[in-house]
Amino acid sequence: MEKPLTQHIPASGAPLHLKEYEAVGGYAALRKVLQELTPAEVTGRVKDANLKGRGGAGFSTGMKWSFVPAEVTGPRYLICNADEMEPGTFKDRWLLEGNPHQLLEGMIISAYAIQATQGFVFMRWAYKEAARIMNQAIADAYAAGYLGKNILGKNYSLEMQLHTGVGRYMCGEETALLNSLEGKRAIPRAKPPFPQVSGLFGKPTIVNNVETLSYIPHIISKGGDWFKSLSYTADGGTKIYGVSGKVNKPGAWELPMGVTMRELLEEHAGGMKAGFRFRGALPGGASTDFLTDAHLDVKMDFAGVAAAGSRLGTGTMVILDDRTCPVGFVHNLEHFFAQESCGFCTPCREGLPWTEKILYALEQGQGTYADLEQLEMHTKLLGPGNTFCALAPGAMEPLQSALKYFREDFEQHIKEKKCPYADHTH
């Protein structure tokens, strides 16, 4: 089983240095691109591979690039979204810490494809080690002529810079990321105009996820058919899946796209810890709907998870076990989302703290049936389109599915006027 993204990352997790990366074929794709391919051809190959963005939305990467207007002159930007803050998600960190040059090579090729003049890695504040590694990698890449003026002696130049955020979840949303990078408040922007047209400093900009960009050198080297062949399903490639929760071996693995939840849970994560029973999982990070044991055979690709009523998201599952209170679990999430709301639009700014407070009241045994109606109402009213960006709709996904699958738990809190799990968890 091929693991193109992670195969070279040492087991220790230590970063692959430039020489080591080159020794395993690193930067060969970049050479090929600069010597043989036009920007349009690069985009064409990525489009052909049907690479879908690994940040959560699953939009075609090549398609996204093709929206950069050709006629606009002046600076253009390529940005790597390394602001990995989705609760339960730690896949990008693996790539950032383990193989920084693979990402840089992917970025340079992608930047070439859109003829960007400047690249930025926008990294989560808390990823101190990854930031150190990335700065070193950028410096090494400059020294080796992979960055800067006339890369590899060719007529293409690109500057690259690492920018670390200040720890706002909102910055993972690409337009808020752009505002933040400009030094403005991290609030999202309305689309259209899309960043491809008016992005960083109002210039054409592409924002891609770490995992997405890391795939680019491989697609260039080995082609779209190879990429598609890696997968079990129509969505090509491998995917880094993760599992956290009360399992025997929590972790992240690069696997063919489309493995089942069961396979992930039982084969890779080693099954539930003794004494814990599986009750459900958020399949793609905190802002996705719960799936339950009825869904264990769902294929973990974009279409499969969507058909089951959730989203693949980042592909990193958070497991709910039978000894953890689902209400407390969701309360914890809503606390996070309420805190991370940027405060720009009303439903998110005011609605999320309300749900958080209701969930807390339920946990304290002070909830009422009217509160459940309020929660239901919020899950409906904070839907896509009603709010300015996807943060609040994402925040409602675990809540609406918890109300659907674990309703008896909510009601039990009200009837018993306490959290029924209070005695044997936490």
Added chain:
Amino acid sequence: MPIIHIDNKPYEVKEGKNLLEACLSLGLNLPYFCWHPALGAVGACRQCAVKVFKDEDDKKGKIIMSCMEPVKDQLRLSIDDTDARNFREHVIGWLMTNHPHDCAVCDEGGSCHLQDMTVMTGHSYRDYHFTKRTYNNQYLGPFLNHEMNRCIQCYRCVRFYKDFAGGKDLDVFAAHNHVYFGRQEEGTLESEFSGNLAEICPTGVFTDKTLKQHYTRKWDLTSAASVCQGCGLGCNIIAGERYGAVRQITNRFNGAVNGYFLCDRGRYGYEFVNSGQRIKTPMVHHGPADKANGIPVLQHVHQRMKPGKTIGIGSPRASLESNAVLKELVGEENFYLGVSAADHDLVSLSLKILQQGPVRSASLQEAAAADVVLILGEDVTNTAPMLALSVRQAVRRIPVEEVINHIHMPAWQDAAVREAVQDSKGPLYILNVQETKLDELAKGAYHTAPDNIARIGFGVSHLLSSKMPEVKGMSEQGKAIAAEIAAVLKTAKNPLIIAGYGGGSEAIIKAAANVAWSLRDLGIDAMLTYTVPECNSVGLEMLGGHRLDSAVDRALNSEVDTVIVLENDLYRRLNQHRAEQFFEKVKDVILLDHLYNPTAEKATIILPAGTFAESDGTLVNNEGRAQRFFQVFAPDSAVQESWRWLLQIASINGHATLSGLQHFDEVVSHLAHAYEKFESIDHLAPHADFRIAGQKVPREPHRFSGRTAMQANVDVSEPRPPQDTDTALSFTMEGYRGEPPSSMIPFFWSPGWNSVQSVNKFQVETGGPLHDGNSGKRLIEPHGNGQTPFYTEVPEPFLPLKEHLLLVPLYHIFGSEELSVHTPGIAERIPAPYIMLHSEDAKRLQVTAGYLLHFTDNGHHYTLPVIINDTLQEGVAGIPVGLPGMQISEAPQLIKV
């Protein structure tokens, strides 16, 4: 025009608008907060949600924010849709979770957009039963209260303050539901336009602090349409009164003039009306007139008016009617313009250029749409503040036009457009004696002496048209600046040239004319704006009269026994020495004015003259636009309009042409007949006999309360309300409840719309003109025939002189205007007098900042602390004009230090 279907009814709407604008323009009610016609849409509040449907068969539809969606032909939307209504109601529910519900003690109560929208959405029952978050409030200076707990986070305040008005010290802090709008630390808001926050804010976070000193609900105000007296721009205002005191000034929308906004001098400078210094009773020899020999005061006046020995001095802050009646009363040969020699020269020159030249004067609206702006010798923010706000919009025109084509977004998509525009600005060039606030927007800002500014202006015009005189001996730098400006102007479509009284230089005014005229010659649709010092400077100049200096000379020749001074303090017009000489020689001074001032000290007879709030009248602004202001309330004292006093005097004198005139309409009509140029002022507003459905237009809203109780401590029976025989307005709450003609709208109020946002209901379309047009009539139009005139006298370059400084006037929005300084809040903002020097001059004079410098200007001895400012040219010094304690300053002149 596209057709859209709203709740299955077809409507024709305007292309390019958003759906919210389209719905509001159709008169439909759709609640909103963050959108504002002047600020565009950002989609933050989510209040204006509607449902759109793909086609007739689509029953499910999709909720969208109407402010963020453009009009599209055959688009189907529903305001009434259950889901949309439910969502809108919940948006209010969310906003209310932390709102303090303190309407009863909130200054906004009764004129609150949040209240209106809450009622409109039907939200009435509170579901949220958790604790509310609370904030600390800030001290923001004398103009605004801050009560952050009421905030609904619509972001309008920062969008207006920072994005629209260029302010820097108000911002949004923190995140999620702790978002905070305020300053980084407590302190006075620095923007000259801060007061607009009270109207921009849809609830009671920012409220008028001067109103709070004498608080009255909107429904208890007696209001009238008025015109600001604060400068020469003539912004339209609404003044509200209760218990004989003006309580509040709010914006009166005029699309051609001030739009939705006012400057802080205009909004807060009104309290002189309520001042303890008000003259309320006629005085003879500084005693009450009724105690003076038992003769009515008018007899005292009559006795002193000797034919041939009586002169009148008019005023640029008095109405056209009052000035005209005085002129006629004393006779043309005896009427003098009550303005300083410098102001007279500058204003009469500006007027002549606009009347006789081929270039049109720009309205504030037209100024805001200019594509290139050249400012010559004017610190616009301080001399004509709202013009600065227009210039701030003008510099956005070219970049906005560029980006909307490139990002394919309409201009009202404010966030997207600002993002694409970034810091890009259209061409603005400023030449001034020192730095100005607008410099930050300028492609080029150059600071030099007035004559050098004029020379560069002449240089620009010569480069544009070889007919214009050449400037000899121009410095290399001057040549380069002129070349750059000329090159940009050549590419312009609607360039605006601004100059005016602030530069204190006729040469600058002429240079500005030459630039505009040479552009005109090139076929470019150039506009000219000349600022003028006072609210009726242009009206007085158009009326015409002799120079004030000649009045003094005449008095010194013992040819004047009596002078009638109209609403004027001659100590602000003449230097102290000349003024003293004048008053010594004149036997009797008859003064009609509002406040005790140094001239009042010299007066034999003082007649209490109504301020703008107690008078009807007409003013002509710097554009040449005549505008009517209406009396707000009937004073309970002897105060009356100056023109009425003067008519009464004329009547006693048995004046040939004025006797018999009584009412305002008669005066206006008399004036319009007497002067062809004033013909149209008879049509500025409906006459006194105007009725709608047989009724007058009430100054009081239908909810006016306490009418029977207000005077109950005096008399339990309801007093007969004052009668207004001069206008079609009544002083009561009775009358026509619909929409009056736009020139006489006493307040903006509409069913369901109690706040100032109700102006939507009075407009042809949101942001567009009022239903029967923008009020006012332009009295000056360009003279299109014949050859382009031009000025040939290029001044010599200014070079620093040894042992001399060129003293130039510097103006201050707070302090330089005579009446507004009587507002305590404004008084707080007045800078202390100073003399501004370049550091090299300071070194030469061996002084440092704060050092008290002695010098004599115009016969007046000053001792002023030094301020160092190296944006002044060496050899040039600035002193503030008009500040309390400062004498008048003539045009730039050399002083020896």
